[in-house]
Amino acid sequence: MNTIVAGNWKMNMTLPEGRDFISGLQEYLQGKNLKSQLILGVPFIHLPLSLGASEAGIYLAAQNCSEHSSGAYTGETSAQMVQSTGAEYVILGHSERRQYFGDTDEVINQKIKEALQQGLKPIFCVGEVLEERQQGRQEKVVHTQLERGLAAISPAQMEQIIIAYEPVWAIGTGETATPQQAETMHWSIRKHLSELYDLHVAEKTPILYGGSVKPENAREIFGMPNVNGGLIGGASLKLDSYIQLIELAEETV
Ligand code: 13P
Numbered sequence: 001m002n003t004i005v006a007g008n009w010k011m012n013m014t015l016p017e018g019r020d021f022i023s024g025l026q027e028y029l030q031g032k033n034l035k036s037q038l039i040l041g042v043p044f045i046h047l048p049l050s051l052g053a054s055e056a057g058i059y060l061a062a063q064n065c066s067e068h069s070s071g072a073y074t075g076e077t078s079a080q081m082v083q084s085t086g087a088e089y090v091i092l093g094h095s096e097r098r099q100y101f102g103d104t105d106e107v108i109n110q111k112i113k114e115a116l117q118q119g120l121k122p123i124f125c126v127g128e129v130l131e132e133r134q135q136g137r138q139e140k141v142v143h144t145q146l147e148r149g150l151a152a153i154s155p156a157q158m159e160q161i162i163i164a165y166e167p168v169w170a171i172g173t174g175e176t177a178t179p180q181q182a183e184t185m186h187w188s189i190r191k192h193l194s195e196l197y198d199l200h201v202a203e204k205t206p207i208l209y210g211g212s213v214k215p216e217n218a219r220e221i222f223g224m225p226n227v228n229g230g231l232i233g234g235a236s237l238k239l240d241s242y243i244q245l246i247e248l249a250e251e252t253v
Contacts (some may be wrong), residue, residue, distance in 0.1 A: 003222055003249040004162065004206055004229030006123065007236025008041040008063065008091060018046040024239045026056040036229070036249040040236070041091045041123070044077050050086035061089030061123060064097055067110035069117075079111075079118035090115045091231075093125040093149055095168045105148030112149060116157050123162045123231065124149055125210070126189075130169035138167070139188045146192055155197050162206045163189060164231040170211025172233060179220045179227075182209045186226035215244040222252040 013021065022040070034057060041061040042049075050060040066076040082090055092111045097103040103111075112122045126145040128138040142165065153161070165185050170177050177185075186207045194202035209221055210231030221227055229249060235241045 001204075001206060001228050003036040003252050004039060004208055005036055005242075005246050005249045006039040006041060006061070006162075006164075006208060006229065006231045007242055008094070008210070008231055008233050009043065009046075009237060010063070010096070010233055011043060012237055013043065013046065015045055018042060018049060021239055022046075022049050022053050022058065025058055025242070026053065028239075028243055029056045029058070034246065034250060036246060038246065039089055039123070041089070041231075044082075047082060047085035047087045050088075054086060054088070059089060060085075060087040061091050062087055062120075063091045063094065064101075065090050065092070065111055065115055065120070067107055067114055069114065079115045079120050082115075083118045083120050088121055089123055089162075090120045091123045091125065091164075093145070095125065095127055095166060095171060099168075105145060108149045109151050109153075112153065112161070116153070116160055121160045121162065123164055123208070125164045125166050125231070127166040127168050127171075127211075133167065133169065138185065142185065142189060143192050146189065147196065150196065155201050158193075158197060158201045158205060162208060164208040164210050165189060166210035166231060172212070174212055176212040176217050176221070177209070179217075179224050182221055183224040183226055186224065190226055213245070215241055215248065218245050218248045219251065222249055 039059045062082040065079040093108040128141040132141045190202045206228040208229045208231045213230040213232045214235040
């Protein structure tokens with residue numbers, strides 16, 4: 001499976017800054033034939049940049065969408081609106097959405113269904129908090145998130161879904177899961193997918209690791225057998241470090 005280098009800009013980058021980043025990346029990609037797949041999770045305002053970017057092999061993702069299709073939901077953005085910009089992906093279930101905006105497993109499940117309905121590919125995030133890991137409950141917690149988030153999602157729909165394992169204690173903290181901790185959880189997620197679906201789904205679903213990935217630690221993480229790439233926050237905000245991550249991913253595919 002090709003390595004996926006997915007950035008998550010979170011709430012960063014003005015429109016000119018986003019434009020500069022993407023045009024700089026297009027310039028870097030000129031004449032290159034990458035094996036890894038590039039995705040940038042950007043604030044909604046940047047999504048129209050998709051139209052020029054995908055030709056260069058840069059795919060954009062929204063960082064959220066509404067669980068509703070349309071209507072009187074002031075301030076919300078629907079999956080159909082995201083799709084109409086040319087964006088291909090949407091990050092759903094990120095721990096910051098769960099923590100600060102009340103996205104429950106049930107709401108996330110609704111959003112995943114709505115995104116799929118509108119032809120978007122969800123990047124579905126799961127991960128435990130520190131206390132859960134200290135209690136040794138991390139696999140149980142992640143399995144429950146998977147069961148609830150993927151409720152009534154068919155094996156065929158699973159072909160459109162990427163999973164991102166993001167231990168909450170490793171996000172923005174500088175503390176990374178060890179490559180072995182990531183591998184153990186990714187293996188456990190795959191095993192659980194084989195129980196919820198079948199071996200084919202378990203093998204074909206890309207599982208990204210997220211949480212303080214940076215050029216210094218990416219080689220080892222990307223090199224783990226069940227890690228198919230990264231969902232990268234801080235280190236995706238500077239073009240040079242994002243490019244370094246791409247180059248490390250190219251070494252592993
Ligand atoms: P950091 O890479 O900044 O830890 O963020 C990870 C993340 O939340 C990506 O979605």
